[in-house]
Amino acid sequence: MIQLDHIVKTFDTGADKVHAVSDVTLHIKSGEIFGIIGFSGAGKSTLVRCINLLERPTSGTVTVDGKVLTDLSAKELREARKKIGMIFQHFNLMRSRTVGENVAYPLKGSGLTKQQIKAKVRELLELVDIAEKENAYPSQLSGGQKQRVAIARALANDPKVLLCDEATSALDPQTTGAILQLLKHLNEKLGITIVIITHEMAVVKEICDRVAVMEHGNVVEEGDVFSIFAAPKAGITRDFIRTTSNLQKIEKLIEDKSPLVALKPGEKILRLNYIKKNTSEALISETSRKFNINLNIIFADLEIVQDAPIGGTVAIASGKKEDIEAAVEYLKEKNVGVEVLENG
């Protein structure tokens, strides 16, 4: 659906040049929810603006739905943009227009009659579940409601792609969840391809199918969300995942010599990471029984990502030395990532 080829975007700031995006190639499939994550200044906002050419790439080609946007004339590009919806962090609704008028905004010149526009606006507002606010002004709405209106407006011309630029970053966690569910629902119902720019790994975990991690204008890692979470390769990806997981806390506990992790001789602290979609097997109790060792779970952090559990547990293993070693080997065979954090 979206093909970015060798996108480079350089900003000329007089004295020196800033490489916001340097040579990014991405392919986003039809109907998927694709996340682009990175810290501020990583170039992700610039990259998403290259998709609808709000920022024209310095070099490279952008193809959306079979059309090479970078080759279009200004007029053709404006037509193409009508099929690419976009929502923003600060909603960007027109304050002088009511909710209904905001949603009707992109329908002007679409050839629809006034009656048809009215019906379409109604239908869109119902789709995003905010029909009762049709005659309100944006200043009377909460952040979440504003974003719903912005989504309705972005969908007015039945786009095939929806670009979300930090669309939940100005919202509280609960509202963020509701908006993400709405996006997921629209993706399933309308089959629309969604590109989400965010700096929150929780957003990616919640609804994305695939994700690209950006750093310094480059995509450093790309893949389906489960594998990225299970086995992050780039350092920055690990940093992001750490922000959503508690498993790293164990290191702090060990460092602080917490009584929680005080070991008797022969005991080991193990961190087990579930990196393949097989956690449903009763691995802990099975291992414990099979090798006659005790696995005392200190804590666990499991999440459901793409319908499969991901995360891991930290446990103290006690028993005979060779039994523990055999158990570790067994777990590794079962595709569990095992790290020995501390020996008693």
Place this chain on the structure above:
Amino acid sequence: MADLLNTIIPNVMSKPDELWECFGQTIYMVIVSGAISMVFGLFFGIILTATSPKGVLKNKVIFNILDKLVNIFRSIPFVILLTALIPLTRMVVGTAIGTKGAILPLIFGTVPFFTRQIESALAEVDYGLIEAAESMGDSPWQIIFRVYLKESVPGIVRAMQITFISLVGLTAMAGAVGGGGLGDFAIRYGHSRGQTDVTYVTVIIILIMVSLIQSTGSYIIKKTTH
């Protein structure tokens, strides 16, 4: 009542027709030069905004020329502008004196001021809205009319308010070229002949005019701000 007025403002009561005529001249100058200035000021303000380095129709040449012209005309004191423009006024209006002769200088004095006011009103429009409109496939001209102008109606009204008030002030100087008006009336009688009551009455009339402009503008701003 008439007796009372004759006692407190004798010099005004002795020439009501002249006061009335001067009031008419002021109104005439404010409305005619004001209306024309609004059109040009709005036009130049839009052009400045659109052609600015961050505008939707970036154009360095047009922007720089217009920007400099506005600065030049804004820095000329109005009394000097009145006399400096005499040849041009004579060419355009046919006469450089009288109320008609004051219109062109008033326009030249007002347009640059109003242009800057419009420019800053339009600059208040959040850049995010421009970006949103672009992402919806709007052309630059659609963005100018449907976003910039529509979204800054309160700001534009505020600019008009300030401009009309300053225009009332400028018309007081029109007497320099025989333009008449309330300012001229006050100088001729109140100042030159020491008829203080004339000065006070003109001040009160101008005060009422300014208040009317102020309250009308504020009413529209209130109605259009959401």
